[in-house]
Amino acid sequence: MPELPEVETVKNDLLTRIKNKKILKISKDKSKLIKNSFAFFKKELEKASFLSVERIGKLLIFKFLNSSKKEKYLLVHLKMTGQLIYCDKNNFIAGGHINSRAEEKSIAKQEKNVFCKKGKYTHIIFEFEDGAKLFYNDLRQFGYLKIVDKKELVEVKSKFGIEPLQKNFTWENFQKIVKNKKTNIKAFLLNQKNIAGIGNIYADKILFKAGVFPKRNLQTLSREELKNIFLATKSIIAKAIKKRGTTFSDYRDARGKPGGFRACLMVYGREGKLCKKCKKGIIKKIKVAGRGTRYCPVCQK
């Protein structure tokens, strides 16, 4: 599932490829993913160009000027299974050439649900002036696209907490957010109003690294445990971005490629297996904050 590192990777991939390119045409299969009317969506975006691509939490923000030269923003949330796949006019999925049916098939086999052409789960296609295309694919169709103005953007942005890789994510600020909260640590990490961008996979990974049991209440955590969680958050998010994100099932970057962080997962998806760290504990799966949660009973107290 795309969380901060995955969305950051998509953002960076797209930025270099679509910035300032004129959008000629937008077509759709299912418009329910678009939260504006499709007529409005087309009218605003066709003949415009994306001036920048930004990210806050797990949300992508594409800035553009509409035909009246008003600054507008396209918000894209990939939720669980959304993908933005960029493909140039020669059918290069950026980073790899698809030039034969056989090759395409073999790639589709290894990486199901990735398309250099319109596929079963392609819902929206952006066509650019140079013949390149951007595919929005979404198997479960939980994601959304929405055009907003500056006022609404500010409103949306204000709901996010601190970004783990920004300067203001300091030990002091972290302690401030924790203060007076009464929930368990996993729910705290998942809440986008506290820290922006952490999802289920990275929350489990952070708590494993910090050696903290996910159900622990914030107020019972020692200063040292909190500091370990703070440091683990920083280092894990940074490392995951370096590895271009985690692919568990559906996530792909804008080049259609899986992320490289999966091998680094210590608990997610490893229930019933021996803990890689202590080699004693068997990874357990429980429910915390309504989410499947994996932990090592030996390493996490």
Added chain:
DNA sequence: AAGATTGTTGCTTA
């Protein structure tokens, strides 16, 4: 074939 999957919202309760 029911249950699991996760990110987010909105409702209820404390």
Added chain:
DNA sequence: TTAAGCAACAATCT
């Protein structure tokens, strides 16, 4: 008033 917790929702796979 605010936060915590929980159900609901989206569509598909096992």
